[in-house]
Each structure stands twice: as C-alpha cells, then as structure tokens.
Amino acid sequence: MNAVPQSLHRSESGDVRTDWTRAEIRALFDLPFPELMFQAQSLHRRYFDPAKVQLSTLLSIKTGGCPEDCAYCPQSAQYDTGVKASKLLDRETVLSAAREALAGGATRFCMGAAWRSPKDRDIDGLCGIVDEVKALGLETCMTLGMLTRPQADRLKSAGLDYYNHNLDTSPEFYGEVITTRTYQDRLDTLAHVRGAGMSVCCGGIVGMGESVEDRAGMIHALATLPTHPESVPINLLVQVEGAPLHGAGRVHPIDFVRTIAAARITMPRSMVRLSAGREDMSDETQALCFLAGANSIFSGDRLLTTPNPAGDRDAALLARLRMATDAKAGSA
Ligand code: SAM
Ligand code: DTB
Ligand code: SF4
Numbered sequence: 001m002n003a004v005p006q007s008l009h010r011s012e013s014g015d016v017r018t019d020w021t022r023a024e025i026r027a028l029f030d031l032p033f034p035e036l037m038f039q040a041q042s043l044h045r046r047y048f049d050p051a052k053v054q055l056s057t058l059l060s061i062k063t064g065g066c067p068e069d070c071a072y073c074p075q076s077a078q079y080d081t082g083v084k085a086s087k088l089l090d091r092e093t094v095l096s097a098a099r100e101a102l103a104g105g106a107t108r109f110c111m112g113a114a115w116r117s118p119k120d121r122d123i124d125g126l127c128g129i130v131d132e133v134k135a136l137g138l139e140t141c142m143t144l145g146m147l148t149r150p151q152a153d154r155l156k157s158a159g160l161d162y163y164n165h166n167l168d169t170s171p172e173f174y175g176e177v178i179t180t181r182t183y184q185d186r187l188d189t190l191a192h193v194r195g196a197g198m199s200v201c202c203g204g205i206v207g208m209g210e211s212v213e214d215r216a217g218m219i220h221a222l223a224t225l226p227t228h229p230e231s232v233p234i235n236l237l238v239q240v241e242g243a244p245l246h247g248a249g250r251v252h253p254i255d256f257v258r259t260i261a262a263a264r265i266t267m268p269r270s271m272v273r274l275s276a277g278r279e280d281m282s283d284e285t286q287a288l289c290f291l292a293g294a295n296s297i298f299s300g301d302r303l304l305t306t307p308n309p310a311g312d313r314d315a316a317l318l319a320r321l322r323m324a325t326d327a328k329a330g331s332a
Contacts, residue, residue, distance in 0.1 A: 236277025
C-alpha cells in the first residue's frame, strides 16, 4: 500500500507539519486517485465543514502598466495584451464595489494592484480604504507586490486582515516565468507580512508548462514555510493573448485536482482556494476540486482583468452539489 500514513500528517508536538520532504509531497502526486482523494477528504473533514465554501471577491484597484515581466500576466507593460493601464481607483469607487461584493455573498474583499511594490506615499490612502471596507463588515485582503516591513506594519495597523503574495511555482521553474524579482524577494515579503501579524494568502499557478516535480516543489515551498499560509490560492493559468505563456500546453483536469489535493493534505488547516481558471473549467472538475479539499472560490464575474463565472452559474453549481457559502449577506 503506497498511502501516506495518517501519522505523517502531524508533527510529534501535534501541530500541522512544516517539515514535509519534497519526496513525500512528490509521492502524493503518484497516489492512486481514489487514495489521494480519500486522504484529502479525511483531512479536510478534520478541520472544516466539507459542505461549506468561502467566497472572496476581487477588485483591480490599479490596473496594467506593471514593470514586472511575469510571463503569465496580462498586466505587465512588457507585453501587448490589450489591457489598458489606469490609475489607482478612488475610495468611493472601491467602496461601491465592496458593497456589491458583500451583497453578492462575499465575506472577503481582495484588492489587487499591478505594482512591483507600493510607494510609501500610497500607503496612507490604501489604509483609509482598508478602514472603510472593514467597516462594511468584510474581511480585507490586498495584493500590491513586494512590501517592506514598515509598509506591512502600516497596513496591519489600518486593519488589513490578509496579504496575498504568491510563490507562483517551484524555486527551479521560477526563473522561466519571472526575471524581475527573485524567489527570495517573495519569501522576504511573506516574512514581512507574517512579522507584522497579518494573515498570509500565498499560493501559485498550475498550467505554465511546469512538470509534476515543479508542482510538488511549489507545494513543498508553501507547506514548509515557518507557518502555513492561512489561505492557499491554486490558480489554473488563464491564458491571455500577448502574454508569453499564451499557448502553453493545457493541464489535464485530473492533474490540476491532484495539486489541490496535495495542498489540502500538506496544509490541512489552511483555506485552499480554487482561484483563477474556473471560467473554462467544467462543473465536474470544480466538484472534484471541492472533493479534493478546496473550500474557497472567487465570486463575481471578473477576477482582476479576466472573466470569472457569473454568480448564477456558481449558485447553480453549489445548489447542484448541495453545498453552501458562508455568506453573511446576499443571495449567493
Ligand atoms: N502585482 C502584484 C504581484 O504580482 O505581487 C499583485 C497582483 S498579481 C496579478 C497576483 C497573482 O495573480 C500573481 O502572483 C499570480 O499568481 C496571479 N495571476 C496573475 N495573472 C494570472 C493568470 N493569467 N492566470 C492565473 N493566475 C494569474
Ligand atoms: C491569486 O492567487 N489569484 C488572484 C489573486 N490572487 C489576486 C488573481 C488572478 C488573476 C487572474 C488574471 C487576471 O484576471 O488578470
Ligand atoms: Fe505585475 Fe503582479 Fe502581473 Fe507580475 S503578476 S506583471 S507583478 S501585476
């Protein structure tokens, strides 16, 4: 039997393990699918209600014109993807989108900016936005690029709950995708966010031409962080014409589901988010992702610049699966 024994999922102190070896994680990807799903589902039920999905809604608060060269991204100024660069949205525009997200059933509002890193002079305005979005009763998340520790401290003081900053892929494959910032830069930002006391949202992308080894390497990098990210977004590459990764070979849905299951098994207390890529995903694949332990999705018909399933499609899917959201308001 090549199953990973349950005892391996916990350290001797009883905490969730951060000492996974890469070989252990690689072995998860080769488990017979029913065994993998059983393990993922068993762990999922230890920590979560398997019928519940959390909804986060995204808003691009500063779109396009980014100096970085992330090969997947429609917002890099280095590629001609048709995304028009715009300035930071004003507070009222952000707040009205946040109210709409709340009405649509979201419990968290995630604000993204196409920056390498924010300028110190932007932080006060961002803090004001955090304060007002929180006052609506939403959890707040921002993804603004690299942060210094003082910037993280200021955002934390304003009440920012989560900061999203992805490792994106394995350390080995990373250089094929991004050259303008290093893996270590990303780890440094994650340490600043953690040090400031914010919750960490950190995951990556599947479907960029990476190998199974790289998927295992990405999950290993996440699951061996000093503390697991509270939220782990697993994105399926959204292919955008003009971005270098447009045309990358498609991942088989079962291989995508395996990555979700590996995240669930190695980081059992984290929310695992089935993130970008749902627009082109079948209901059956999404259902398998939930079975594999995904318990969060993005709601709203747009991610940052690309489409996401409309609310009625998601509502119909969740109804068919007899699953529910943790919405405080609205109908989703
Ligand atoms: N500019 C900031 C940064 O990169 O840190 C924040 C925004 S960036 C768009 C946030 C994340 O979105 C990226 O790290 C990447 O994982 C994901 N992402 C961007 N474009 C994507 C695409 N085409 N498909 C899937 N995920 C994507
Ligand atoms: C994450 O991991 N996925 C989200 C969020 N964090 C910021 C972004 C997905 C972006 C997909 C491409 C786009 O819409 O521009
Ligand atoms: Fe810029 Fe972020 Fe896109 Fe990279 S992922 S090009 S940093 S917006």
